[in-house]
Amino acid sequence: MRENVLHMENITMQFGGVIAVNNLSIDVYEGEIVALIGPNGAGKTTAFNCITSVYEPTNGCVSFYGETIVSNHPQGKMKKLYTDQNSGLYPKVVSLTPDRITKRGIARTFQNIRLFKKLTVFENVLVAKHMRAKQNVFSATFRINYREERRMREETLALLEEQGLLKLKDELASSLPYGLQRRLEISRALATEPKLLMLDEPAAGMNPQETQELAEFIIQIKEKYDLTVLMIEHHMDLVMKISDRIYVLDFGKLIAHGTPAEVQKNQRVIDAYLGVAEDA
């Protein structure tokens, strides 16, 4: 059995009375490409936000390579609102800030691209190197860390060259065309030296040709950087083609999971996507 990278257990995210993610458990193993799919509003991005600590889940825990990175049980007014069982399972509260999660090796991209708009392409990637640099504000200001700085710059240039963005390195990030902005966002995530890469709709707004290229690109960077990939995607051809396993969410609940072939045949998945006829 391959090593467990990400283990999500009974994650529930409840906003007041609305349950966005309901008792979701997901396992991702080393070297896999796992897709999280589901109709709009199924809670896929919320699940991502729970893993990366943008949200604190109401109940449940997440561990990364065996280390608990998120754990919570219903507290305060959520105690009354929370109706599900399992609330006694997670007495410990672990709530790291998103930057700590990134430092442990989880990098992500965003559904609506979030680049540093007023920074150049080069700087966008260079910023992601900041976290792992050995420096403090004093050594950085007075350039005592110049070797470290030079190393960061060289690594960034190498990464940009590999991603085919080197020619654009002095352009403002916001001036890039949409497809390249997506690619830059992935490059920036790679610069944090992740073990797990989480892509939130990487093919959104892309035409079939670009989607095709993206599929190859994802497989290529996965091999090259020894990554495990967890992605949210709506383009079914992309999902079916590159993912090893698929989890399907609907209204916050896991309705199916398995290999692409299994999921495609699953009646509940078909119902969720196509809707169930009234008289059926």
Added chain:
Amino acid sequence: MTKKNEIILSVALVAAVFVVLTVLEQVLPSSSMLFVVLKKGAIYALVAVSMNLLNGFTGLFSLGQAGFMLIGAYTYAIFTIPMDARKAVYQYFDGGIINFTVPVPVAMIMAGLAAAAFAYLIGLPVLRLKSDYLAIATLGFAEIIRAIFQWDTLGPVTNGSNLLRKFPVFSSVTFPFTAAGICIAIIVLLINSSYGRAFKAIRDDDIAAEAMGINLAKHKQMAFNISSFFAGVGGALLAMYQTTVQAAAFKSAMTYEILLIVVIGGMGSVTGSCISSFLFIACSEWWLRFLDSETYIGSLKLPFLRSGFRKVVFSVIIMIIVLFYNRGIMGTREFSIGAVLQFFKKRTARSKREENAA
């Protein structure tokens, strides 16, 4: 243009500025308005750049600058008043309770550190706030500080609401230029370092910055402390310029003046802040002064010109700038000799091309 050439040019420019300043001091009478503008302009430039570090580069909209300047000015004054003058200065408080003095440079650094220490304490709760809420909280803090420093019970240290005076001051215009220049250079180095990039990343998108491993709380706190440090040093310089310190002078209006300088110069441009600082001080202290005095041409009294009219004109100018140049003089660009040369090269190239075409 290579980086090396640019550095050489910059050094030459700095040297030239100092030569010009020394020559001016020899030639012009020391009462000339030019020196007022240069001295106060240099001090305001430092404070504006420190505010820009926070507002323009880190995206934290803070309005506590006057409060931090006040702390700096008081710290400087309290620790440098000569022993034999203390009796006279602290006449209502038995000569005060601080019985030692420190050299001027040490006192200036202490002024910065005191402001940074206060900033650290205030930052703990306040930096959780965003945008306008942060602005209101810091503004409120500055007002509280001003009130506390006038409190009679603290009189043995702060001299209550009375003036602090007789501390060492500068007379030459090169002193504030050197001090402010060194501080601004350090801020520029910081902005161009890895930490500066992290600050800019937070400004552009804090969620993405956090996802890229930048600890928001730590970096915001850092920017806030560093900005306050230099505001404190600026306060010390202002104390020296004014030769007296009184808490009542550090009103929120002072923060607004600095904010105006930052906005006019361009949020996110250090050189913009410097340029607009000198322009602002020149306008408010010198060029627009004539609007305040009643003027007659022959026997005809010019309309409107009377005390206070300067402020009306000034406000209109500022409104025009904010309406039509709302990114400021420089936007987020920086003035550099290289860029200027590039600009002229391009122009000559273009005019040549046009000639050829014609």
